[in-house]
Amino acid sequence: MADPASFINWGLLALEPPGWGGVLLRGLVNSIEIAIGGYTFGLLLGIGGACGKLYGGPITRDLMECYTTIVRAVPELVLILLLYYAGTDALNYVLALAGIGQVDISGLVAGIFVIGVVQGAYTTEVLRGAIKAVPAGQIEAARAYGMSPFKVMTRVTLPAMLPYAIPGLSNLWLIATKDTALLAVVGFSELTLVTRQAAGATKAYLLFFCAAGMLYLMLTLVSDFFIKIIERRARRGFVEQS
Amino acid sequence: MAITPEDLPTRDSFFKPHRIVLLLILAALVFCIVWFMRWDWLPKYLPRLGYGILITLAMLFSTSILGFLLAVPLGLVQVTGPWPLKTLAKTFCTIVRGTPLLLQLWLLYYGLGSLFPQFPAIRQSFLWPYLRESWPYGVAALTISFAAYEGEVMRGAFAGVPAGELEAARAYGMSRWTVFRRIWLPRAIHRALPTLNGETVLQLKATPLVATITVIDVYSVISKVRQDTYITYEPLLLLALIYMCLTGILVIAFRYLENRIPTRGA
Amino acid sequence: MTKPAQAIAVTNLHKRFGPLEVLKGVSLTANEGDVIAIIGGSGSGKSTFLRCINMLELPTSGSVTIHGETIAMKKDGHGGLMPSDRKQVQRLRTQLGMVFQSFNLWQHMTILQNVTEVPIHVLGKSKDEAIATGEALLRRVGLFEKRDAYPAFLSGGQQQRAAIARALAIQPLVMLFDEPTSALDPQLVGEVLTVIGDLAREKRTMILVTHEMKFARNVANHIVFLAEGVIDEQGSPDEIFGNPRSERLKKFISSIH
Amino acid sequence: MTKPAQAIAVTNLHKRFGPLEVLKGVSLTANEGDVIAIIGGSGSGKSTFLRCINMLELPTSGSVTIHGETIAMKKDGHGGLMPSDRKQVQRLRTQLGMVFQSFNLWQHMTILQNVTEVPIHVLGKSKDEAIATGEALLRRVGLFEKRDAYPAFLSGGQQQRAAIARALAIQPLVMLFDEPTSALDPQLVGEVLTVIGDLAREKRTMILVTHEMKFARNVANHIVFLAEGVIDEQGSPDEIFGNPRSERLKKFISSIH
Amino acid sequence: EPVKVGFAAEPYPPFTSPDASGNWEGWEVDFQKAICAEAKLDCVITPVAWDGIIPALTSKKIDMIIGSMSITEERLKTIDFSDKYYNTPTGVIGPKSETFEATPEGLKGKTIGVQVSTIHQVYAAKYFGENGATVKEYQTQDEANNDLAAGRLDAVQADSIALGAFLQSDQGKECCDLKGMVKDDPTILGAGVGIGIRKGEDELKGKLNAAIKAIRANGTYDTFSKKYFDFNIYGE
Ligand SMILES: Nc1ncnc2c1ncn2[C@@H]1O[C@H](COP(=O)(O)OP(=O)(O)OP(=O)(O)O)[C@@H](O)[C@H]1O
Ligand SMILES: Nc1ncnc2c1ncn2[C@@H]1O[C@H](COP(=O)(O)OP(=O)(O)OP(=O)(O)O)[C@@H](O)[C@H]1O
Ligand SMILES: [Mg+2]
Numbered sequence A: 001m002a003d004p005a006s007f008i009n010w011g012l013l014a015l016e017p018p019g020w021g022g023v024l025l026r027g028l029v030n031s032i033e034i035a036i037g038g039y040t041f042g043l044l045l046g047i048g049g050a051c052g053k054l055y056g057g058p059i060t061r062d063l064m065e066c067y068t069t070i071v072r073a074v075p076e077l078v079l080i081l082l083l084y085y086a087g088t089d090a091l092n093y094v095l096a097l098a099g100i101g102q103v104d105i106s107g108l109v110a111g112i113f114v115i116g117v118v119q120g121a122y123t124t125e126v127l128r129g130a131i132k133a134v135p136a137g138q139i140e141a142a143r144a145y146g147m148s149p150f151k152v153m154t155r156v157t158l159p160a161m162l163p164y165a166i167p168g169l170s171n172l173w174l175i176a177t178k179d180t181a182l183l184a185v186v187g188f189s190e191l192t193l194v195t196r197q198a199a200g201a202t203k204a205y206l207l208f209f210c211a212a213g214m215l216y217l218m219l220t221l222v223s224d225f226f227i228k229i230i231e232r233r234a235r236r237g238f239v240e241q242s
Numbered sequence B: 001m002a003i004t005p006e007d008l009p010t011r012d013s014f015f016k017p018h019r020i021v022l023l024l025i026l027a028a029l030v031f032c033i034v035w036f037m038r039w040d041w042l043p044k045y046l047p048r049l050g051y052g053i054l055i056t057l058a059m060l061f062s063t064s065i066l067g068f069l070l071a072v073p074l075g076l077v078q079v080t081g082p083w084p085l086k087t088l089a090k091t092f093c094t095i096v097r098g099t100p101l102l103l104q105l106w107l108l109y110y111g112l113g114s115l116f117p118q119f120p121a122i123r124q125s126f127l128w129p130y131l132r133e134s135w136p137y138g139v140a141a142l143t144i145s146f147a148a149y150e151g152e153v154m155r156g157a158f159a160g161v162p163a164g165e166l167e168a169a170r171a172y173g174m175s176r177w178t179v180f181r182r183i184w185l186p187r188a189i190h191r192a193l194p195t196l197n198g199e200t201v202l203q204l205k206a207t208p209l210v211a212t213i214t215v216i217d218v219y220s221v222i223s224k225v226r227q228d229t230y231i232t233y234e235p236l237l238l239l240a241l242i243y244m245c246l247t248g249i250l251v252i253a254f255r256y257l258e259n260r261i262p263t264r265g266a
Numbered sequence C, D: 001m002t003k004p005a006q007a008i009a010v011t012n013l014h015k016r017f018g019p020l021e022v023l024k025g026v027s028l029t030a031n032e033g034d035v036i037a038i039i040g041g042s043g044s045g046k047s048t049f050l051r052c053i054n055m056l057e058l059p060t061s062g063s064v065t066i067h068g069e070t071i072a073m074k075k076d077g078h079g080g081l082m083p084s085d086r087k088q089v090q091r092l093r094t095q096l097g098m099v100f101q102s103f104n105l106w107q108h109m110t111i112l113q114n115v116t117e118v119p120i121h122v123l124g125k126s127k128d129e130a131i132a133t134g135e136a137l138l139r140r141v142g143l144f145e146k147r148d149a150y151p152a153f154l155s156g157g158q159q160q161r162a163a164i165a166r167a168l169a170i171q172p173l174v175m176l177f178d179e180p181t182s183a184l185d186p187q188l189v190g191e192v193l194t195v196i197g198d199l200a201r202e203k204r205t206m207i208l209v210t211h212e213m214k215f216a217r218n219v220a221n222h223i224v225f226l227a228e229g230v231i232d233e234q235g236s237p238d239e240i241f242g243n244p245r246s247e248r249l250k251k252f253i254s255s256i257h
Numbered sequence E: 001e002p003v004k005v006g007f008a009a010e011p012y013p014p015f016t017s018p019d020a021s022g023n024w025e026g027w028e029v030d031f032q033k034a035i036c037a038e039a040k041l042d043c044v045i046t047p048v049a050w051d052g053i054i055p056a057l058t059s060k061k062i063d064m065i066i067g068s069m070s071i072t073e074e075r076l077k078t079i080d081f082s083d084k085y086y087n088t089p090t091g092v093i094g095p096k097s098e099t100f101e102a103t104p105e106g107l108k109g110k111t112i113g114v115q116v117s118t119i120h121q122v123y124a125a126k127y128f129g130e131n132g133a134t135v136k137e138y139q140t141q142d143e144a145n146n147d148l149a150a151g152r153l154d155a156v157q158a159d160s161i162a163l164g165a166f167l168q169s170d171q172g173k174e175c176c177d178l179k180g181m182v183k184d185d186p187t188i189l190g191a192g193v194g195i196g197i198r199k200g201e202d203e204l205k206g207k208l209n210a211a212i213k214a215i216r217a218n219g220t221y222d223t224f225s226k227k228y229f230d231f232n233i234y235g236e
């Protein structure tokens, strides 16, 4: 790539068509929406999963182990193809047998569902590690005063493990924002897909990939800012290392 | 409840009734898949698949080991380093974690990599045969990305080691290096193992990106099958199975490391 | 005066950790207003016994009755027991105020939050009420100034006093103390002693594990000497310290410096 | 006999945590073979003083001399001091065996590994030698059976004994004990006392923070009473306990139950 | 009942390509309009990422694919195709500084790039790979072109339209030129590109085949083709 100047046509990034800037921004907003949905769903699954793994009976534990191993092992693309296409196919087949009409599951819902399921498996492991790092006595004390398992979880275990969990959880959030690329498979216009469309249509690959990179980076910086605030709050009361 | 080494699953205790039921369900599932789906393409692609698995493994191991070696200083410096190093490490992690891996790979291979041929000195050097290949760029990109994510994890793990234990080490005259090597690092790694496990599995699934720079891993072999035949589900199921086996091995290995030191949980 | 009601009854408690049998059949009854001190060598199972009473450690066999209500247990399939009704255990636990040997203060909460946590979130007290009671308790143990500090920044003794205040805040019917004075200076030991004396007058039952024989002698009306997992001897303080019968107890008492 | 050599000299030590001045000019000299007990109320700065001696807490001003060698300090730019030669601090620390109030055992090592860690990896002893010494020490504190257990699975007293064994294993010239008997039963207190007595005869200097006045009186040859960040009074055990002069000390002593 | 037409969401100019306002244009878009008008089908465009396009077809989320899909024996086992609607000659390009022929002898010892799973890959493997050339597989045509420009490849084989577009770009103009067309092998290159449909949908297939014939006969096909190409894209 000899002379970079000759490749850069800034007009391509204009917000109004024929510039692609507006499209990229809309893609970014879509990505963030899906990421928030998927991440939240994953967090709920992860809390349940971690509790199941740590406190559940042998059957729950084995099932959770299967869930985290399988879901983490299988590439997301496979999961979404199976769940969205084969899954809705099967669902409609069953519904037809039962005499109920077709349902049309939107790609968006399926996408959020799949990202949530995937994130949930990773979140389970992050939370499990963090909960194990909480000194046993802290949890014992809570139980000794008659807190229900739910109370122990929400009042003591979760806040006490936050400092250990935040780095892992923030990694997962960043992964969630990029995993939205999966939804391209079901035809949803998130940032990665529109970047590829813009690049493919104009052949200005470097320009659009870098532009998307900058958008992702900005998202990361903003996320990091909030993560820092949360982490500082969570680490109150913990002696800092020197 | 205390988990002592005796509680860990042994070969006898592995087959409990509910596990046998699970295995039976699994067997039935496998039977259905083999019986009702199309597998006639398999023999033709078998040698390629084997080769692809080897490449995937090579990529995974080399990049996660190299990446981890980089991650330790990255995490440590962020917890305790002087501010210029701290800022540097922080910036590195933020930028790498903040941008898609595909973009990094792309910039390395098509950006940086296409600059090299323009310098005769590089063309002449012993490095050129490697720089001309594509896998070094894949290894570099994956290593950098793993190091950045792992650096973040190690930062949390280093910060999480109880201050008192480090103080005890210092109080007995351990040098900073010895404190690090004997107390801080092992405690941090042990604490980070569950997260590390997850990140390694993520790394396994990031390897397919190297296909875009012509390194043929198992994922791209499966993609080729799908493109050649337009069969959707069967190759994907095989891929899922392969990845599941690889992940299973990773999980077992990490669980073993974790359980070497029993922890008292509540 | 009527015979005082039974507060806690432990019957034939066994506890094993893998190959190690720590408790080999311990029975103990405490009536309302009793102050029972458990003494014994390190590793003799004192903490374990206390922890079995509120089911933090699940006994291998035996039963625990609190104010006439026996904790329902069932087999757990590994040769031990587990509670069959979790709700019951939670309810009974709010009547048992435990002070841990290692304090176990919640590190992510300030001292005042530690003290008000259970009143607000388990007992359903109003926030204002809990804070008022909590501050009064902290003043009583001399920690009012530190109420907004986090546990990690307190000295050992300060942490222990905070832990006592936390247990007192739930106004339990039975207090379980695991070495409540181990990190206190004599002045504070005196204060804690006063607090415990007050509690005894309020007819609150207390079981305390302690290494301070003087303290045990002064405050308890019944002493239990635990050795190698069984009650080697028990009786009134005068009997135990004045006229020990078993060899082991004699040796233990004579070693008091 | 010649005058014994000076083991530790602390001169005019100040330490502040933010707005709180915990130590307000403390000076103390310990000669070889001295056993100095530091007593005082909770929060009076005893632990902080001990931690300043081996630079775990950096003093705001003042100096520390160990066996005639003054720890070189320089300004740290925030109004405090820091060591100017890290190697020197490391070297001098191997002569100071510290037993922490909260044990601080290394959780990822077994008890035996905890005890042999410093001899092998700091003092450069051979593995066999370190293990032999370590096992002997564990036997001495009654923990030989638990040598392969991890700290999290030990009782409080067992952890404390392990921590003592770990400090003894480095055969330091000066031992710093932060409440070495707080979690021990009287029998073990006796044993630790014997150990400390042995150490005193070996001309090992000791500084101990303790709440056990009896223990202080029996084992120490010099008592320091710390109050509100200064040495309120010091002297021989008989002077301090028999004839206290300051009001505060009188009140403190009278409160001993 | 509308018929959903699947396009690959990734642009493939000059066949299908969206603009910034989301309108699709290109030769295949015009072709699709002509076919739907001719066959009186109520067509709706549905872009789907290439990875999901076959499952979308088989699970009835779309009804036909117009996406430059070459008809091959293997693929016919899974889905069905209409008759071919275009077929372009295959060429080889290389750096300007070197001269060689697009023949097995000319490419001996050289590294040649192709897009994976295309007829070009099969052809290159058979004619050049077995005669001493190294065949490198790329996920997309653009990546192969990039590597040629960067000097990591000696040649690229692809259909002449894709190559022409590249040679007209700034990057391609500077580095490379056409080395020639490859010798035809109808068994590999001959079947052309068809509309992908589900197996068993013979009625739709019949309509489509009839429509292709009709627009070829009535001149519509040539009219819109002229907008894009100066040669006969249907091939013979
Ligand atoms: N890291 C710290 N940051 C802020 N304040 C501290 C810190 N460490 C100790 N303090 C405060 O300094 C004072 C002295 O603490 P120190 O631990 O030295 O007391 P102590 O005499 O050892 O008490 P105890 O007998 O209870 O152990 C206390 O008020 C404590 O809250
Ligand atoms: N979770 C556990 N797993 C295995 N062994 C344990 C566990 N908890 C305690 N033990 C063992 O049980 C025995 C009794 O422990 P316990 O804590 O009850 O002693 P204790 O009488 O309270 O001693 P101390 O006075 O030192 O606190 C000890 O030998 C200890 O090592
Ligand atoms: Mg105990």
Ligand SMILES: [Mg+2]
Pocket: C155, C156, C157, D046, D047, D048, D101, D178
């Ligand atoms: Mg202290």
